[in-house]
Amino acid sequence: MKLVVLGLSLSSSWGNGHATTFRALLKAFARRGHEVLFLERDVPWYASQRDLTDPDWCRLAFYADLPGLDAWRGEIAGADAVIVGSYVPEGVEVSRRVQSWAQGTTAFYDIDTPVTLAKLARGDFEYLSPEVIPSFDLYLSFTGGPTLRHIEAAYGSPMAxxxxxxxxxxxxxxxDVPLRWDLSYLGTYSDDRQPTLDRLLLEPARRRPDLRFVVAGPQYPAGIDWPANVERIEHCPPADHAAFYSASRFTLNVTRADMIRAGWSPSVxxxxxxxxxxPIISDRWDGIETLLPPGEAIVLADGAEDVLAALDRDAAAMGRAARARIEAxxxxxxRAAELEAHLAEAAARGSAARQERK
Structure with a gap:
């Protein structure tokens, strides 16, 4: 299969989770024998922070603006499948172009589904609009559960x-690195996550000055009152993630408010x-138990007391259980096998509908 992906970023992991998501997925997809082209809008923010420029498992190319995308019309038309990702600059117009040019299966990959749906509900069509959703053969979603049926029923997606x-x-x-922290958190600042971070990490740090904590990620405001036992790391690049987690006895997962409301929205x-x-300590949301068994591979916490109780537990067995679940x-x-299956299903179902549209 020849696949073209137009996504927010593959080249830079700075301040977004899209790059690592696409890297893992597309590397594995290419390993299954497919050819991949990733088209990325060349924007200054990511251009100055690139940590991947020449992947050996796909072609990575940049376009400057919408007219610049026209140069890739032939590649898009000749692909077996074309995916447009969420938060692509001028995404609605990019989607229109793709749907007009593509001869193969078209899909929208929403790495921000609850945020996207909340934006659509208030008329914010920054990168997706209701009018383009039905013309995608497939809507791939970071959120499962009831949200999938909502996308089909409310927005006319033929297949979510x-x-x-x-x-x-x-x-x-x-x-094999020394343990540095009792509890870590890795994530970019967001207004709606900060109260949970305060409740589940900063408050435990205030109560237990003998323990060591760390928050890694960019864009945190200068006015946050960090306890003395909370280390700050401005950016932890993907190459350092494994060492970061391995240096943590436990790590914290904090979920955005829209994703908590939707449920079934795991973070990478x-x-x-x-x-x-x-071992992971996490806030609660519907569906998390289908991914990692609570009490066995993850601890669900409502407040500082739950976090401090978890930190007194033996971490090794829980960590092994989490690893086994991920491997399974x-x-x-x-995910690459799932993507392949979804694209094949959409191709089988969508060819007739696409001919009707054109």
Whole structure:
């Protein structure tokens, strides 16, 4: 299969989770014998922070603007499948072009499904609009559960399927490094995550000055009152993630408010940490128990007391259980096989409808 992907970023992991998601998925997809071209909008923010420029498992190319995308019309038309990702700049117009040019299966890959649906509900069509959804043969969603039926019923998608994030087991696994922190958190700042971070990490740090904590990620405001036992790391690049998790007795997963409301929206950090056999403490949302068994491979916490109780537990057995679960169901090889199956199903179902549209 020849696959073309137009995504937010493959080249830079700075301040986004899209790059690591695409890297794991597309590397595994190429390993299954497929050809991949990734087209990325060349924007200054990512251009100055690139940590992948020449992958050996796909072609990576840049376009400057919408007229610049026209140069790739032939590649898009000749592909067996074309995927447009969420948060692509001028994504609605990019989608229109893809749907007009593509001869193969077209899909929208929503790495931000609850955020996207909330934006659509308030008339914010930054990168997706209701009018283009029905013309995609397939809607791939980071969120599973009831949200998939909602996308089909409310927005006319002919086929909505889950495609969760995953982890590249070639890059993520336990590392032989000294333990540095009792609890870590890796994530970019967001307003809606900060109250949970305060409740589940900063408050435990205030209560237990003898323990060591760390928060790694960019864009945190200068006014946050960090306890003295909370280390700050401005950016932890993907190449350092495995060592970061392996240096943590436990790590914290914090979920955005829209994703908590939707449920069935795992963060890539769950799978990355689990692959490193690092036990996870997480906030609660519907569907999390289908991914990692609570009490066995993950601890669900409502407040500081739950976190401090978890930190008194033996971490090793829980870490092994998390690693086993990731190996069984959530590696990038699993997701690549799922993507292949979803595209094949959409191709079988969508060819007649596409001919009617054209």
């Amino acid at each position: 399927r889950p495609l969760y994030c995953s982890v590249d087991l070639d890059l993520y696994g336990p590392r 950090r769950l799978f990355e940490a689990g692959a490193c056999a690092t 169901a959530h590696s990038s090889d699993h």
